[in-house]
Amino acid sequence: xxxxxxxxxxxxxxxxxxxxxxxxxxxxxxxxxxxxxxxxxxxxxxxxxxxxxxxxxxxxxxxxxxxxxxxxxxxxxxxxxxxxxxxxxxxxxxxxxxxxxxxxxxxxxxxxxxxxxxxxxxxxxxxxxxxxxxxxxxxxxxxxxxxxxxxxxxxxxxxxxxxxxxxxxxxxxxxxxxxxxxxxxxxxxxxxxxxxxxxxxxxxxxxxxxxxxxxxxxxxxxxxxxxxxxxxxxxxxxxxxxxxxxxxxxxxxxxxxxxxxxxxxxxxxxxxxxxxxxxxxxxxxxxxxxxxxxxxxxxxxxxxxxxxxxxxxxxxxxxxxxxxxxxxxxxxxxxxxxxxxxxxxxxxxxxxxxxxxxxxxxxxxxxxxxxxxxxxxxxxxxxxxxxxxxxxxxxxxxxxxxxxxxxxxxxxxxxxxxxxxxxxxxxxxxxxxxxxxxxxxxxxxxxxxxxxxxxxxxxxxxxxxxxxxxxxxx
Numbered sequence: 001x002x003x004x005x006x007x008x009x010x011x012x013x014x015x016x017x018x019x020x021x022x023x024x025x026x027x028x029x030x031x032x033x034x035x036x037x038x039x040x041x042x043x044x045x046x047x048x049x050x051x052x053x054x055x056x057x058x059x060x061x062x063x064x065x066x067x068x069x070x071x072x073x074x075x076x077x078x079x080x081x082x083x084x085x086x087x088x089x090x091x092x093x094x095x096x097x098x099x100x101x102x103x104x105x106x107x108x109x110x111x112x113x114x115x116x117x118x119x120x121x122x123x124x125x126x127x128x129x130x131x132x133x134x135x136x137x138x139x140x141x142x143x144x145x146x147x148x149x150x151x152x153x154x155x156x157x158x159x160x161x162x163x164x165x166x167x168x169x170x171x172x173x174x175x176x177x178x179x180x181x182x183x184x185x186x187x188x189x190x191x192x193x194x195x196x197x198x199x200x201x202x203x204x205x206x207x208x209x210x211x212x213x214x215x216x217x218x219x220x221x222x223x224x225x226x227x228x229x230x231x232x233x234x235x236x237x238x239x240x241x242x243x244x245x246x247x248x249x250x251x252x253x254x255x256x257x258x259x260x261x262x263x264x265x266x267x268x269x270x271x272x273x274x275x276x277x278x279x280x281x282x283x284x285x286x287x288x289x290x291x292x293x294x295x296x297x298x299x300x301x302x303x304x305x306x307x308x309x310x311x312x313x314x315x316x317x318x319x320x321x322x323x324x325x326x327x328x329x330x331x332x333x334x335x336x337x338x339x340x341x342x343x344x345x346x347x348x349x350x351x352x353x354x355x356x357x358x359x360x361x362x363x364x365x366x367x368x369x370x371x372x373x374x375x376x377x378x379x380x381x382x383x384x385x386x387x388x389x390x391x392x393x394x395x396x397x398x399x400x401x402x403x404x405x406x407x408x409x410x411x412x413x414x415x416x417x418x419x420x421x422x423x424x425x426x427x428x429x430x431x432x433x434x435x436x437x438x439x440x441x442x443x444x445x446x447x448x449x450x451x452x453x454x455x456x457x458x459x460x461x462x463x464x465x466x467x468x469x470x471x472x473x474x
Contacts, residue, residue: 049129050107056312057104066106066315067095069308070113070128077241079301079320083121090120106130106313122335124273124299127318133309162188163215164195170206171440172358172377175199175262176350178208182215182275189222196226197256204263204357210293210346214274217248217302223279225251227288229260234282237302237322246322263360264289265353268338269346273297278324280338285326290356291340293349300324300334348385355381369464376462380440383429390414390428398446402457403469416444433460 058066071088078084094100094116103109110130117126135146157163163181170176177195199205224234231252238245266280266289277296283289301320308315325332344352358378365371395414398407404419407426416436417423424437426444433445440462447456447468458468 048131050132050313052105052107054132055106055130058106058109062310063100063109064095067091070317073306073317073319077319077321079240079323081240087117087120091116110315123301123320124297125301125303125318125320129316131314131316133312133314157183158187162191164191167195167198169202170354172361172374173203174354174357175202175205176208180211181213182219184216184218188219192219192223193255200257200259202262203361205259206265206267206353208267209272209276209280210267210269210349212272212276214276217275220275220279221248222251224282225254226258227260227264229258235278235324236327237324239322241321263357265357266291267349267353268293268296268340270294270297274299277333277338281333284338290342291338292342292353293340293344294346295339296337298333298335298337300332351381351384355385372464373462380435387428387430397452398454400454401472405457405469
């Protein structure tokens with residue numbers, strides 16, 4: 001089997017610099033699988049791993065050539081010199097000891113190399129995998145990807161709005177934006193601009209990165225341009241192989257309005273990774289954002305993809321080559337993640353951030369009527385975080401007719417209905433206060449006698465009005 005295992009190409013295109021870029025910073029690959037070669041930019045075919053039995057078997061000479069190619073790349077490129085040395089020594093020693101002698105399947109062999117390297121030094125950005133060879137027509141045209149696959153991927157990115165999944169105005173004038181990736185390119189920047197401008201009139205902003213696995217540093221710089229009044233130094237990167245330090249700055253120009261005064265919140269989870277972590281890290285260190293949720297995944301290295309061609313298959317390796325850190329204290333987040341200011345379970349992060357944002361706005365609000373509206377919204381959100389269910393025994397103390405109003409139990413739930421109106425399920429907000437279905441402008445409370453039995457119902461409106469009815473005879 002002829003061997004062509006020497007390094008043949010780098011599967012990474014440097015992102016085009018925005019006007020504010022001081023120097024091009026390599027893309028941060030999303031950790032969407034155990035191996036993805038820069039998913040936002042690499043050819044789809046290059047990221048498609050082969051399964052067991054799909055590739056021709058290999059012999060000892062091929063295994064040795066694969067180890068030689070992989071370890072040479074790690075030795076010269078991997079971001080940290082000492083772990084690189086240990087990985088290289090460990091893989092070469094395993095080969096010499098015969099640990100790989102029974103691995104004739106390239107996919108199984110690559111998987112084993114990956115696992116062994118991770119056992120020596122775990123890095124969420126590192127990966128090794130075996131792939132099918134390029135289609136002969138694509139290879140003959142000296143293309144890195146099948147044009148049909150590339151067009152299909154562009155379409156997928158477009159219909160998914162370049163990972164900008166949801167933009168919404170929450171009660172109290174709080175803007176909410178969820179985006180699940182940091183993509184690169186003019187269309188992605190246009191989607192980001194549209195999303196940021198949609199929430200630009202809000203009094204506070206929540207950016208949801210709980211499902212964001214990373215992507216391009218160029219999008220970090222672009223979005224940060226909306227969040228600072230001027231070009232701002234975000235972070236530094238050390239590139240070991242090139243013996244240099246790269247500085248990253250926010251964009252000095254963005255289309256539309258900036259959001260520089262609004263309180264800013266970032267939602268995180270253990271799945272928040274790579275570029276999403278850098279974005280969070282930058283804004284936390286610069287004291288621009290409050291982080292809410294769970295500690296992030298801990299991927300603080302920038303990564304490049306490399307491919308080695310063999311007879312009948314390819315070996316892809318994803319190598320972290322740059323270390324991100326705060327230039328003020330030399331600290332990063334690799335392996336430890338970013339801890340939130342407000343630690344809550346991931347499913348409570350949005351309500352916790354929303355409640356904190358409303359309380360911040362309430363403290364600063366001078367207009368009494370507008371403050372009431374903010375307090376109305378805050379009361380609702382805080383009740384979702386802190387209020388438990390009501391027991392059947394307590395429900396029975398509230399059931400009855402109150403003038404034109406009726407409270408009853410159905411299907412183990414408490415319901416409210418006005419004469420000739422639709423029934424609404426009640427949700428407990430406090431000891432005597434209840435949310436009425438999906439009505440965000442109306443709530444009810446109960447007044448009780450000494451035994452705890454309700455004797456009066458009171459309606460509360462979001463403009464401050466109230467009205468009430470005494471309980472009638474059962």
